[in-house]
Amino acid sequence: MPNIQPKITPIYQTSVFKFEDLDAVQQYFDEPGSRYLYSRNGNPNSDELAEAVNQWEGGAGAVATGSGMAAIFAALLTYCQAGDHVLCAADIYGGSAALLNLELSRLGITVTYVPFEQLTDLAAYVQPTSRLLLCETMSNPLLRVVDLRAAAAECQRHGLKLVVDNTFSTPALTRPLAYGADLVLHSVTKYLAGHSDVTAGAVVARTAADAARLRQIGVVFGLTLSPMESWLSVRGLKTLRLRVAAHCENALAVAGFLAGHPAVQAVYYPGLATHPQHALAAAQGGGRFGGMLSLRLPDDAAVVNRFMQRSRRFPFAPSLAGVDSSCSHPLHTSHRALTDAQRTGLGITVGLVRLSVGIEPVAELLADLAQALA
Numbered sequence: 001m002p003n004i005q006p007k008i009t010p011i012y013q014t015s016v017f018k019f020e021d022l023d024a025v026q027q028y029f030d031e032p033g034s035r036y037l038y039s040r041n042g043n044p045n046s047d048e049l050a051e052a053v054n055q056w057e058g059g060a061g062a063v064a065t066g067s068g069m070a071a072i073f074a075a076l077l078t079y080c081q082a083g084d085h086v087l088c089a090a091d092i093y094g095g096s097a098a099l100l101n102l103e104l105s106r107l108g109i110t111v112t113y114v115p116f117e118q119l120t121d122l123a124a125y126v127q128p129t130s131r132l133l134l135c136e137t138m139s140n141p142l143l144r145v146v147d148l149r150a151a152a153a154e155c156q157r158h159g160l161k162l163v164v165d166n167t168f169s170t171p172a173l174t175r176p177l178a179y180g181a182d183l184v185l186h187s188v189t190k191y192l193a194g195h196s197d198v199t200a201g202a203v204v205a206r207t208a209a210d211a212a213r214l215r216q217i218g219v220v221f222g223l224t225l226s227p228m229e230s231w232l233s234v235r236g237l238k239t240l241r242l243r244v245a246a247h248c249e250n251a252l253a254v255a256g257f258l259a260g261h262p263a264v265q266a267v268y269y270p271g272l273a274t275h276p277q278h279a280l281a282a283a284q285g286g287g288r289f290g291g292m293l294s295l296r297l298p299d300d301a302a303v304v305n306r307f308m309q310r311s312r313r314f315p316f317a318p319s320l321a322g323v324d325s326s327c328s329h330p331l332h333t334s335h336r337a338l339t340d341a342q343r344t345g346l347g348i349t350v351g352l353v354r355l356s357v358g359i360e361p362v363a364e365l366l367a368d369l370a371q372a373l374a
């Protein structure tokens with residue numbers, strides 16, 4: 001074959017790699033990283049994605065996973081085994097709660113949910129078997145902003161690891177490892193890939209030992225990502241900085257518009273001066289606040305349905321963070337798996353609508369919202 005040098009990494013759409021003979025396969029095991037064996041164990045595309053996310057987050061190593069859920073699972077298994085206890089922020093993605101409540105509990109890993117206000121004062125929640133605290137930099141769906149430096153210090157005081165889901169913030173705004181987190185994870189499905197066409201995840205470790213442990217968990221549990229999804233994610237990641245800037249600018253304008261609209265009872269966006277963690281969010285996000293917000297309409301399904309049916313720019317699509325805007329309904333979708341008590345305690349009711357603000361011309365988004373709310 002001629003010595004061709006593609007500018008972009010080609011898609012290594014293969015499940016396995018060939019070896020000349022036994023010496024060659026032995027060399028693979030003697031010099032790991034020098035070449036590839038089997039794509040579940042490692043593939044140039046998934047390695048490229050893991051390294052790109054690792055660079056963004058400033059870690060010592062990372063693993064790319066088949067989804068954000070696989071990333072959460074891998075992160076929890078890095079530190080937990082049967083008999084262990086997890087502290088989890090009460091404000092958490094419903095899938096994370098489902099994993100803990102329905103599945104990890106079966107494997108002997110128990111959970112206690114910590115109210116937002118207590119995340120930096122864990123004494124009342126820590127047990128002798130507690131291993132870690134799981135939280136989100138900006139919570140889904142109410143956009144509560146965790147003081148990562150204080151949470152990391154509190155975890156250290158109690159000998160706990162801090163695991164941060166940075167999906168909503170992205171490393172373009174906040175790098176949790178720099179505040180003392182031990183692992184940072186993503187639903188790459190969201191902003192990192194950014195185009196609503198990939199399901200993927202990633203976990204980044206602060207130490208090389210944890211990164212090695214993560215990789216082993218990825219391989220042995222079969223959580224790793226396919227070449228094509230990795231390639232698409234790498235392509236998306238190249239524009240993260242630009243996309244996040246546009247998402248943030250648009251979301252700030254949308255939040256301001258909604259905050260002044262008589263049909264809207266409340267707006268949850270850290271960029272609003274009235275947000276309880278506005279100053280913290282500004283400090284942790286470099287003066288920017290992300291592309292996600294939630295709004296409260298009357299607790300009447302007919303009102304919410306009317307808004308969804310009328311909006312053209314915010315289709316009801318239960319995901320987030322694509323370049324095209326969308327809306328979602330936490331009660332019916334992302335937070336279904338929470339118990340009634342959890343949802344009521346958080347204020348996740350029928351009237352709560354979550355917007356993922358895209359990068360379209362902002363005037364078009366505001367005009368659409370105006371007519372949908374009229």
Ligand SMILES: Cc1ncc(COP(=O)(O)O)c(C=O)c1O
Pocket residue numbers: 067068069070093095136140165167168186187188189190199200201319334
């Ligand atoms: C904050 C957060 N973390 C994790 C996930 C799970 O990611 P995935 O759907 O890629 O498995 C989601 C999905 O919505 C999410 O919003």
